[in-house]
Amino acid sequence: MIYLIALIFPPLALLLYGKIFQAIFNLLIYVLAWVVFIFSLFLGGSPGFVIWLIAAAHAILVINNEKKQRQMEALLAGRRG
Numbered sequence: 001m002i003y004l005i006a007l008i009f010p011p012l013a014l015l016l017y018g019k020i021f022q023a024i025f026n027l028l029i030y031v032l033a034w035v036v037f038i039f040s041l042f043l044g045g046s047p048g049f050v051i052w053l054i055a056a057a058h059a060i061l062v063i064n065n066e067k068k069q070r071q072m073e074a075l076l077a078g079r080r081g
Contacts, residue, residue: 002063010059022062029055 006013011030014023033055037048 003060006059006063007056010055013059014062017063017066019062019066022058026055026058029058 002013002016005016009030011023011027014020014026029051033048033051035048036051037046040046040048
């Protein structure tokens with residue numbers, strides 16, 4: 001479910017995982033993608049879509065890394081205790 005949110009609205013997915021600074025950075029990319037998309041409607045092409053894909057990929061990679069880190073911490077906590 002979190003990956004679907006990351007595709008639709010990447011900054012929200014990052015906020016849900018507690019990654020505030022990455023969410024702010026991603027929000028800038030996301031807004032830039034929409035601005036470029038709106039302007040590219042008049043010129044043709046889809047550079048806004050490409051920028052949006054970059055924002056979505058960034059969110060997915062950060063979330064995937066956080067999930068793996070949490071799994072590793074849980075594994076290490078299980079071995080200690």
